[in-house]
Amino acid sequence: MSAPIIWILLPLGLSLLVWLPRRGHITAMLGGLSALALSGAAWLIPVDTALRIGPWSLKIAASVQILGRRILISPADQPMLTMIYGLAALWFFGAHAAGLARRLVPLGMAITALLVGSLAVEPFLYAALLIEMAVLLAIPLLSPPNQKPGRGVVRFLIYQTLGMPFILFSGWLLAGVEASPGDLALAVQSATLLGLGFAFLLAIFPLYTWIPLLTEESSPYAVGFILWILPTITLLFGTGFLDRYSWLRESPQMLSILRSAGLLMITTGGLWAAFQRHLGRMMGYAAITGVGFALLALSLEPEYGLAAFFLLIIPRAIGLAIWALSLSVLTMHGESLRFRTMLGKMQAYPVASTGIILAHLSATGLPLLAGFPAFFVIWEGLARQSIGAAIWLGLGLAGLFTGAVRTLAVLVMSSENTPWEWRETWLQDTLIGLGVIVLFMYGLFPQWLQPLLVNLPAAFEHLGQ
Amino acid sequence: MTVEIISWATVGLLLATTVGLLLARDWRWSLGLLALQYLGMFWMVRLHWPIAMAAVKLVTGWMAAAALGITRVGLKSEPDTASEQSWPEGRLFRVLAAILVLVTILPSVPHVALIFPGIGLPEVAGALLLIGMGLLHLGMTVQPLRITIGLLTVLAGFETLYAAVETSILVAALLAVVNLGLALVGSYLLVAAPEEMEGMGENG
Known part of the structure; x- marks a missing residue:
């Protein structure tokens, strides 16, 4: 038995298994429990260490050879696996409430397994191929069989x-740069190509046009899942590049590029969000600013920035999940997400509306909510480097906050004597309610996740020191 | 010398197929040209890889074309030729755009050849041609079949260059999976699209 078999091949097999049940709630439960079990196993079972169970001795090998190449999951990667599968479980449990379990759970499980594989394959640059496979699997998730593929899906694929x-x-x-570090032209070429590659994968300005389109034309929950998992894994993959190549890590230009890209995404995403009239597009722009924050975190001093980067991942995932689920509740009832049809919907969907507002406010870094601790750390770190940059960041957040206030205004703007209704199901209410509680708990007590967060940087040999 | 002549002839073939793909309105022609394109790519890759591994590219490409063809043959609509007469979406515009791409590519061939050790000018010219024309194709349509053909063309160009620097079996296998996956996704999008959108003449 080896770790890649448990955390890559097994979930790939499970993705086929969870396809079998005809009922959505069984699929969601099976998928959620499987992901939770994988997360728990990553937390509890040591890799590459002999484990005694009664008379038996068990050792899980860290690597496996496939076609002459190694797939390695070291003990240092285990906290990361715990986090990824734990958050995937959260999405899978909510899939039935979003009416998407039979599509999201099997495809989501396979996508998660492939993306975990992308972090484990050696040489690590082959990860791009596994990420591409995950992207291909995402297409049926984003474009259901009975729906004409929209421009967003096509642009996403391209x-x-x-x-x-x-x-x-x-x-x-980069391998050539390692062999001859003095070759400046080669270094510039490789850095340019790397930058372009990540600009496409992370949808960095101006290549993020597919995100608002996709949030408008596809199921919010499916888009939310993709907007969570793809950037998160790509960012971890990108951090691997920084960790591996010291010239890249120590280059002031690289840090400056990361900072500029992050600021550009936060400022443009935030400002565009302020003028949106569609709740789905609003979530898309907030997701763009989330990626911007992650890039900013990586541009800070390593011992400070990496911690902020990992602090950001969990609240971003929880916020997106609540936001996407709440929007799905509205679309499941045949509601369009345009502002003009959303007037006064707070009284018909009180819990979903609360979920939308609080997730949005968390994405703006409002105190007491989950986004605040990470945003505060990043903003403070940025202000130490450049006050001007910190002001630009504030501008982006102000735009995003304006979007939240406009959303709130639209949702509560009902005519007088409109009766209160309760159109959500108990499952939707429970899940959104629990999510909102977690948003507050994470905002008030971020230290509760310290045991997990403190070990995450260990996956990066140099940056994590 | 003979190899070089055949290689330059292959570049000519790739030029013909990529321009043909831009101009073709009938999906049968498009898929036939795509299959021919993979034959040219096979020759280019063959210069750097053993024949058995290079054949993987050919077989994968043909399988991708076959998957798209099988899906398309099951759909009813006939090609739409209405937009053919209109400029700038018509053939003349496409030919001019292809010439522009060609003019952009040709001067950069020797520079790119310097970056990749051991690669000849015909391979670089062929690869850049595929990438450039594929990107042009992608910029001209939102039709699922054309998008898939455009992406497969870009990837074929990239794989031709990458074959000169990477000979790993795992990479060859993963790239084959990506190509086939792309064809399957294209087929899926074709089936998902309502019938009236499936005509090859739609220009996006």
């Missing part, structure tokens, strides 16, 4: 596919 060749070429060039 942009993500174009990212792969850049990453593969840059990986090859």
